[in-house]
Amino acid sequence: MFKYLPHTEGDINTMLKTIGAASIEALFEDVPPHLLNPDIRLPHAHSELELVRHFMSLAEKVDPLTPVIGAGAYDHYTPSIIRPLIERQEFLTSYTPYQPEISQGTLHYIFEFQSMITRLTGMDVANASMYDGSTATAEAMFMASAITKRKDILVSHTLHPATRSVLETYAHYKGLSIKPIAPENGVITLAALKDAISPDTACLIVQTPNIYGLIESYSGFADLLHENKSLLVINQDPATLSHLKSAGDYDADIAVGEAQTLGVPLAFGGPYIGYMATRDKYVRKMPGRICGMTKDVDGKPAFTLTLQAREQHIRRDKANSNICSNQSLLALFVTIYLSTMGQEGLIEASQQSIDGAHYLYEALLHTGLFTDPFKKPFFKEFTLETNASISDLEAHAKKAGFLAPFPLKKLGLKDNYVSFAVTEKRTQDELDALVAALGGHS
């Protein structure tokens, strides 16, 4: 017997008798015999103690470095109440809420997630179905192409290069054409957009803060794009929406981004959660699950998945996306995070990140090892230029227990650019220790 499988000999015999089969093997008689029972090398069944020992031994092969980098994943604080709540089995083990009568919990938090994301982004509607920020951006690209019936996608070169790579992959297979827009001194400009826009432009995709950590401003962008019947898609770290102008403020059409920054653990890159929000008029072009409010037969308010006629399980090859997930458990995570932090907490965490980042920035410039190639406003992340050996810098930091700096050449950007990111988790002592380790002893 095995702890997850309850079948006794007696059970099996009784059940086979009801079925009228001589053995369990007889139930596989329709499988060509030579395909059955392949020789598979599997580990032996581990007891719980063995399992834990095994994972402890793997954990020992991991250096616990303190990240002072970001580049798309940020080490923000996770309030302790989130994990026990999301691990309640009613949330953790349930399925997509197809039976609303016994899924009001899931539907309720998805509705609150949608409500919070729209308030953050200044948009009208949101979904809860995006795997991560990069694929959310790709879905926004498809959506813009479907709305405008155009195939040219203008992409700012200040987008995270991994996001740009994902866009290129998705665009290639769907037959869309990516037109990169080069930055000027680290940010996209209206003049560059004016040069690039054409009657074939479906949308412009921009990111703020961008890959260099710089805050971009999009004044005038939406007017120019809308005049051309093109859309504006803004990819933004949602944690920065505590302070920064939103997609709504810039009159954008689709807001997307990576919501890992709302307290989700780094977890070596996933699971994270993308977000997507848009205008009311485009809701029927939006991919993914959407939860709405309605009433039951007794007039009681209730929640249900709605506008399903857009989706793959109804429309099949005519669907506006192949997405089947709703990134539910992480939507719950983010909803609890935003409820716990509230508007004041979100602002305070951001302000501490901004202040710490600027403190580190000044201290690093002071070492004489770095210069600022841009001299532009940044949030919690910034990029510096250095003539020092970057691998030496990384090694010094590692010795002191830090992961920093991030070499932007790893993403195909300039060889001597490095970036740093500071969150509310970093103390002044830590930042001082990092600066000292990097060689700023003077």
Place this chain on the structure above:
Amino acid sequence: MKSYESFIFEKSTPGRKAYSLEKKAFKTVTLDAELLRSDAPKLPEVYELDVLRHFTNMSMKNYGIETGMYPLGSCTMKYNPKIHQDIAAMPAFSGVHPYQETGVDGLLEIYDHLQTYLSEISGMHQFTLNSYAGAHGELVGLMVMKRWHDAHQTGKTKVLVPDAAHGTNPASAIVAGFSVVELKSNHDGTVDLDDFYAKLDDEVAGIMLTNPNTLGVFERNILEISQAIHDKGGLLYYDGANLNPLLGMVRPGDMGFDIMHINLHKTFSTPHGGGGPGSGPVGVRKDLAQFLPKPVIEKTADGYAINRDKPGTIGQISQFYGNFGVYIKAYAFILTNGEHLKDIARYAVLNANYVKESLKDVYELPTTVACKHEFVFNGLKDKSDHVTTLDVAKRLLDYGVHPPTIYFPLLYKEALMIEPVETESKQTIDGFIEIMRTVAKEAKESPELVKTAPHTTIVRRLDEATAARHPVLTYDAHLKP
């Protein structure tokens, strides 16, 4: 159970807080006003116990696997081991930045070992774990198919998809740039060979199949189909949604499949999380491995390395390396089950056939062949009282059972798809059978009771038409008069 009470926004009282951050001595930096929003985003102001009560009460309006049996067809709702949550939350796994590339051998080893075990189990050469979900895996797999055809300049553009397939299949094929040709199914959901041969022309790039199919029936002509597709220069894609009954018993690679995905949240129990996060690793045969997405985790002489620059690849399909926190649990599941993996398939199939045979006198069984992990009834056997599958499903809610999947696949008008997974005991299953028989009896004796069900749930049948016609999708929209 409590019904809808209030939104967290309605519990908000200005000045309350549920968080605590230390005071820091950094100088306060003020950003240029030009860049700042005019109003703070309106989020709830509550204290910690408010948050806990709000979400705990919310959870009590949900049904989970530890609540009771979850015989949702095609979804493989099995027990999700508790220990996996603790393992995934270990700081050495949950606290590592994805761009930390040295001192992470423990993590890369998990990636490598899991992809090796998945290859063993499925008969594929190599897997990528970068794809985030089943549908994402399908998309990536079809991009690989497209890339292979492009590399060989075949010019083939069509993908064959059975009408009984999951909706994601045709949708994914379209996103990958193929056109879709729908195949007719036989009465038992298997491929109609006449229709298959009629549509198998020189433009066919491949076929997408689920085996066992969505009726739980093993595709007995699979070897003939794979031979015919390969002879025409096409590839076979295996939708791994129904892998559970074949685990350790039959390998998709041995059936002739070239590309496949696995839903780790189903077969490997990672769990479903209310619809996500999932994980949909994609496996391929040897000569297709070069096309798998980047970055790639590679074995080196002294450990592992992350390769971001891989010629030939379809490209990048995720920001980092997929849902690491999810596939760590799949790896733990394989280690815990070990040699018992094969029993998963055997008991899943035993359970399904037992339920089928125990209920076929009161529910209409359209096909008599032995099923695998799931099967489909075409509603009640006696339809004279016009009690539908929807009514049966809703009445099951009154008995505290999660209903089976309804109205899928589309082959039968009153489809009721049941998957009683291997982690359910005979006692639990007997209880379910009893309830199903009671509902069938009620449908005859007091049909109105069933047609107006559910009666005991916190909310009853919903007005979904109004929800779609006049969408109210946010709290702010709800506040509007």
